Amino acid sequence: MIIFAILITLLILLFTGVPIFAGLTLFGGALLLMTQGNFGPITDVVFHEVNRYLLVAIPLFGFMANIMIRGRVVDDLYDTAYTFTRHLPGGLAVATILACTIFAAISGSSVATAMTIGAVAIPQMLRFGYDERLAYGVVAAGGTLGILIPPSGPMILYGVTTDTSIGGLFMGGIIPGAVLAGVFILWAVVRSALSGNMQREKMASLREMVIALRKSFWSILMPVFVLGGMYAGIFTATEAAAAGAWLALIITIFIYRTVGWRDIWFSAQESARMSAMLFMILAGATVFSHVLTKMRVPQQLVESLVAADLGTIGFVIVMMVMILILGMFLESVAIILITAPVILPAMIHLGIDPVWYGVLLVVNLEMAMITPPVGMNLFTIKAITAAPMGRIVAGSAPYVVLMLVVMILLIAFPQIVLWLPSRLM
Amino acid sequence: MSTPLSDTRSPVGHPDLPEPLRHFERGVTFLVNLAFGLATICVLVDLFLLGASVVARYMITRPITWSDEIVALSLTAITMLAAPKVLLDKGHIEVDILTEQAQGTLAIVIRLWSSLAVLAVALLLIFNGWFTAMFSRMIGLLTEGYLELPLWIFQLLLPLGGVLLLPVILLQIAQTLFVWRSTTSTKTASPDTTDEGSNAP
Numbered sequence: 001m002i003i004f005a006i007l008i009t010l011l012i013l014l015f016t017g018v019p020i021f022a023g024l025t026l027f028g029g030a031l032l033l034m035t036q037g038n039f040g041p042i043t044d045v046v047f048h049e050v051n052r053y054l055l056v057a058i059p060l061f062g063f064m065a066n067i068m069i070r071g072r073v074v075d076d077l078y079d080t081a082y083t084f085t086r087h088l089p090g091g092l093a094v095a096t097i098l099a100c101t102i103f104a105a106i107s108g109s110s111v112a113t114a115m116t117i118g119a120v121a122i123p124q125m126l127r128f129g130y131d132e133r134l135a136y137g138v139v140a141a142g143g144t145l146g147i148l149i150p151p152s153g154p155m156i157l158y159g160v161t162t163d164t165s166i167g168g169l170f171m172g173g174i175i176p177g178a179v180l181a182g183v184f185i186l187w188a189v190v191r192s193a194l195s196g197n198m199q200r201e202k203m204a205s206l207r208e209m210v211i212a213l214r215k216s217f218w219s220i221l222m223p224v225f226v227l228g229g230m231y232a233g234i235f236t237a238t239e240a241a242a243a244g245a246w247l248a249l250i251i252t253i254f255i256y257r258t259v260g261w262r263d264i265w266f267s268a269q270e271s272a273r274m275s276a277m278l279f280m281i282l283a284g285a286t287v288f289s290h291v292l293t294k295m296r297v298p299q300q301l302v303e304s305l306v307a308a309d310l311g312t313i314g315f316v317i318v319m320m321v322m323i324l325i326l327g328m329f330l331e332s333v334a335i336i337l338i339t340a341p342v343i344l345p346a347m348i349h350l351g352i353d354p355v356w357y358g359v360l361l362v363v364n365l366e367m368a369m370i371t372p373p374v375g376m377n378l379f380t381i382k383a384i385t386a387a388p389m390g391r392i393v394a395g396s397a398p399y400v401v402l403m404l405v406v407m408i409l410l411i412a413f414p415q416i417v418l419w420l421p422s423r424l425m
Numbered sequence: 426m427s428t429p430l431s432d433t434r435s436p437v438g439h440p441d442l443p444e445p446l447r448h449f450e451r452g453v454t455f456l457v458n459l460a461f462g463l464a465t466i467c468v469l470v471d472l473f474l475l476g477a478s479v480v481a482r483y484m485i486t487r488p489i490t491w492s493d494e495i496v497a498l499s500l501t502a503i504t505m506l507a508a509p510k511v512l513l514d515k516g517h518i519e520v521d522i523l524t525e526q527a528q529g530t531l532a533i534v535i536r537l538w539s540s541l542a543v544l545a546v547a548l549l550l551i552f553n554g555w556f557t558a559m560f561s562r563m564i565g566l567l568t569e570g571y572l573e574l575p576l577w578i579f580q581l582l583l584p585l586g587g588v589l590l591l592p593v594i595l596l597q598i599a600q601t602l603f604v605w606r607s608t609t610s611t612k613t614a615s616p617d618t619t620d621e622g623s624n625a626p
Contacts, residue, residue: 015525017535018542019517025546043554043583046559049581050504053497059468060475091548232481238496242475265465268472272464276507277517284546331518373522 001304003297003342006031010288010338019404020334020349020357023242031291042287049286050279053238053251054160055260059275060241061151063378064248065357068222069116071252073238075105076216078120090192093138094185096121100142104149105223114380115141116320117208123155124387134191136387137395140377141184141402142364147332149177151244154332154362155239157282161340162347165355166237167230170354171421175412176363181403191398202234203406218251231424266299300347305346312350316411319343320364327368331376341369360410361415367403435609441607446599453592460589471496493534494570498579505550505586512543512593529608531575536601544594550587554580 014023032039068074075163076081080097081102088094118139147154150170160164204212213220226244229235235243281371292298305315319339327334340361348356368379372393381392382398410416442450478492513519524535562577 013467014520016519016538017519018539019512019586020520022539022542022546023516023519025549026542029545029549039549039553041553041557041560044557044580047501047580047583050501051497052500053493055500056471056475056496059503060472063468063472202507235479239475239495241478242472243479245472246476266471268465268468272461272503272507273511273514273600274513274558275468275500276464276504278519279504280508280511297434329520329522331454331520335519339483 001300003293003301006292007338008325014330014334020331021280021284024281024288024338025358028284028287028289028291029296030194032287034193035071035291035295040262042290046283046286052160055158055279056269057151057156057166057238057241058278059271061108061153061156062239062271062274063267064222064226064241064245065109066110066270067245067248067252067263068106069112070101070218070263070267071248071256073219073222073248073256073258074099074106074116075120076115076199077102077219078124079322080212080216083204083208084285086201088192089196089200090130090134091200092125092190093120093134093192096125096138096394097142097181097184100139100145101149101177102220102223103146104145104177105151105227106219107146108151108153108396110144110146110366111147111376111380114377115384116137116410117277118381118384122381131388132194132196132333134188134195134383134390135395136385136392137399138188139395140370140375140381140392140396141399142181143302143377143380144369145181147368147369148173148180148326148359148362149318150174151237151241152362153278154336154365157297157333158336158340158358161337161399162354162358164358165421168239168355169329169358169420170227170415171424172359173362175358175416175420176406178407179409180366180403181396183406184236184399187398187402208215215337222247235411241365242362247317281333282337283419285334285341286398288338289341292342298342301342302349305350313372313411314348315350316352316360319357320360320407320411323361324367325363327365329370329374330368331374332365332368333373335368338359353414353418355421356410356414356417360407363403363407363410366398367407371400429606434598442600445608446596446603449592449599450596453596454513455588457513457593460506461510464503464510467503467506471499493580494568494572498568501579501582505582505589508586509593512590513596530605533601537598539597540594540601544598547587547590547594550590551584553574554583554587558584568575584601 008021010027013027014020018026029039029042032042078095078099081098082092085091085094085098095119099121100113103113103117107116113359122135123140125138126132150173152170152173155173156166157171159169160162222244225247226240229243230237230240249259249264310318323335347354369375371376372389378389378392378396381387382389474489474492474496478489482488519539527535558577558580561580562575566576567573567575568579
């Protein structure tokens with residue numbers, strides 16, 4: 001089928017080492033030349049795709065996360081989580097997952113979550129005699145929650161590409177995110193209890209818990225403010241990002257007094273850098289999907305699906321397997337931008353809820369982040385610890401299985417994803 | 426998946442770079458940093474405008490009608506002004522699981538191929554972007570929304586991005602060729618070297 005030939009050729013091109021944005025643009029451009037003899041007004045298509053008001057949320061959420069990291073507001077988060085979990089077997093591992101879960105609701109990025117929490121948590125766990133593989137696995141997997149628990153950069157991109165409600169996607173990610181965090185915690189506790197070589201402390205008193213909560217009040221307030229504002233219908237996703245960024249500035253400048261003009265400038269620089277990286281890929285993907293549409297590839301895909309009589313679940317399973325394989329080699333943003341526009345007509349034809357599919361896609365992309373050979377969180381842990389990659393992969397492997405189980409649950413019971421959006425929107 | 430070249434393989438800052446190439450590198454870095462500074466300002470302007478817009482809408486119930494349009498239009502500016510800096514810092518994402526194994530001449534060829542691919546994109550942005558902008562100007566297209574500004578002015582950001590990418594690409598090609606030449610001459614000078622391409626990028 002033509003779509004597979006195109007995807008395989010694109011993959012081969014990307015494997016030759018060209019930047020993804022260039023590979024997508026060139027391949028799309030070459031297809032345009034082959035099919036219509038000229039490029040047409042392709043930059044106009046790119047211009048209109050990049051200039052989307054909703055996309056402004058990406059640099060602003062990035063700015064918010066950078067300010068919170070530079071302001072060291074999240075440093076207290078780990079201590080607070082540990083205060084609550086220190087009596088459990090593997091208390092530090094559980095605290096790490098909890099801290100990742102809360103930080104995920106601030107950062108919107110898996111790599112940022114793994115890097116920020118990992119830098120604090122891994123040395124602590126190793127100091128207290130935790131198995132290296134457990135320590136690496138917990139941070140790698142906990143970090144992946146960054147893109148599932150809102151705000152989420154990939155969800156924004158998916159929402160913009162498929163015209164799906166970003167608020168709906170954000171809400172759809174909350175329960176699966178909490179389920180995944182719960183499953184990770186359960187696994188960490190069971191594995192720690194079975195190994196039985198870790199120190200445990202006595203349970204924190206109520207007073208200690210209150211003090212810990214007060215210390216991390218501001219970091220916990222951020223997601224409540226941003227997401228609460230969106231769900232209450234006060235902010236749009238973009239306004240929520242701006243309001244969150246302003247709140248981060250207020251907290252770090254006036255309360256923590258840890259952020260100055262330099263930090264603001266550097267945070268804005270980081271935000272501009274990340275946006276350029278993402279939006280150049282978006283531009284390339286726009287060229288690519290534009291030509292696929294011109295070639296009627298999505299329509300052909302729909303026709304093939306109808307002929308194959310896969311049904312909704314069959315289609316979703318086929319897509320998830322394909323994305324799982326792609327995720328081993330490609331970066332999550334590229335996967336979203338390459339696949340979503342192609343399969344959108346098929347989704348519409350089969351009556352698949354785009355919020356449900358979007359959340360499944362993001363869970364799948366979470367797995368991609370900890371599966372070799374290309375897993376961004378694996379590289380992040382490697383960068384933090386300089387540990388052998390084999391050990392990091394071995395530590396992360398059980399979490400891939402857990403994510404797979406949760407994904408199967410989400411496919412079997414779409415209401416886990418759709419219940420909250422249906423209640424709140 | 427990572428950035429295109431690790432620092433150890435990068436010829437940037439090579440101690441033996443010839444003087445003209447060093448000057449060119451400094452010039453390109455200055456230009457790219459200037460553009461990147463403007464992109465950073467755009468992010469801060471967006472933050473300010475959206476913050477003001479939220480306050481105006483919800484606190485004084487007088488919404489700023491044009492702020493959404495401006496921040497949306499700023500995205501092309503941020504992308505095109507910051508992309509050259511990301512390229513200079515080798516920050517664009519690429520699939521390098523196979524190419525990072527390459528050594529010697531093959532590694533050089535891969536670097537050149539990668540640069541040529543980006544060069545082709547830059548040329549597409551310049552020429553196609555220019556014709557698109559001029560066409561919009563000819564038929565008098567305006568932005569959608571309250572402001573109704575001439576669209577071609579904003580569309581010119583695409584060829585501008587291409588123009589800014591060009592010197593970075595040329596610099597990277599020149600640096601790669603320089604490293605290639607110096608590696609070849611090192612090998613010629615010491616024919617007993619057995620570790621072929623060990624100093625190659």
